[in-house]
Amino acid sequence: MTSLLIFLVLALIGIAVWQLTKIFDLTQVGTSKDDSGVANDYDNKVNGYLMFAFVGFIYLFTIYSLVTWGDLVLGTPASAHGPEVDNLMNISMALIFFVQTITQFLLHYFTHKYSGKEGQKALYFADNNKLEAIWTIIPVIVLSGLILYGLYTWNDIMYYDEEEDVMYVELYAKQFAWEARYAGEDNTLGKANVRYIEGVNTLGVDMEDPAANDDKAVNELHIPLGKKVVFKFRSQDVLHSAYMPHFRAQMNCVPGMVTQFAFIPTVTTADMRLDEKIIAKVNKINKIRASNSAKLVAEGKEALEPYTFDYLLLCNKICGASHYNMQMKIVVDTPEDFKKWLAEKPTVTQVWKDANAPAPVQEIAPVVVIDSAAVMAQVIK
Secondary structure (H helix, E strand, O other): OHHHHHHHHHHHHHHHHHHHHHHHHHHOOOOOOOOOOOOOHHHHHHHHHHHHHHHHHHHHHHHHHHHHHHHHOOOOOOEOOHHHHHHHHHHHHHHHHHHHHHHHHHHHHHHHHOOOOOOOOOOOOOOOHHHHHHHHHHHHHHHHHHHHHHHHHHHHHHOOOOOOOEEEEEEEEEOOEEEEEEOOOOOOOOOEOHHHOEOOEOOOEOOOOHHHOOOEEEOOEEEEOOOEEEEEEEEOOOOEEEEEHHHOEEEEEOEOOOEEEEEOEOOOHHHHOOOHHHHHHHHHHHHHHHHHHHHHHHOOOOOOOOOOOOEEEEEOOOOOOOHHHOEEEEEEEOHHHHHHHHHOOOOHHHHHHHHHOOOOOOOOOOOOOOOHHHHHHHHHO
């Protein structure tokens, strides 16, 4: 209701301004004002200064944005290829800002300098081969360098040597949650298909595939420090996108096919929580949560819990109504802690057998028939 009221007020204000403008135009009828509709020298001069004001606004707002929201960018990368991705992004942004700053200034400067003047004619150039060669060759060279550098970084993420010592993990996306499956001692993921989904077999694992016997399914992703992890992605329903921001990795999860990428985690969760930038962000978030908690407590509601940093797996596609809540906690452990954690998890076949085991047969106690007449006779005696 409040939104509707605000909309109506704004609409009425707009109508009032429009009516006042029409009244002002009517009051100018019959005056000496030039109402031919053709811009004169004064109009061109004013527009030229307005263009300068606009480019000044662009620069000031850019500086304000960097100062105000600059701390919101991701901090220390947590994967081996992360610095390369950050470097590529920094180079791209530097080039964009450099070109944008110069071109926007020249665009608005020439708009003012060569604004229309009475009796002045524009000089017409049919073409300028030298100038066209410059603005074609330079962007080609720069963009080619960026593309080649990007492909080099992309190959580091996408491809791996099959003879490498890697670990295979499947990430299964569905509205609106993630599930993970680890390859067992054979380091091979068993076959899976959506047609096999039944009961506790939420991943659709083929229980008759020997390779699936030692696979383990979990709802919290743990990965070991310094070990290359190859992620296999599947989707049960719609297009999702697995996004691990602190690892600088993202891949679409497409129904009916398997996609993948690989990376080496380089910072444990415990160490990342000690990072200065992360500490600053956590403190900022908890300051906001404390302020909101005070309001909730005043209303008789439960206070918010303090925020603790964790790596997250997010969905970066708008996949439905609860898309925002589709996330999974990621924990980077030391190799020893990871092995201990994984050893405690049951295999998918064991979970399946336990869920489908026949219920134990309860023994029925023998029925004892009591002769009530005989009992009464004994009592009377």
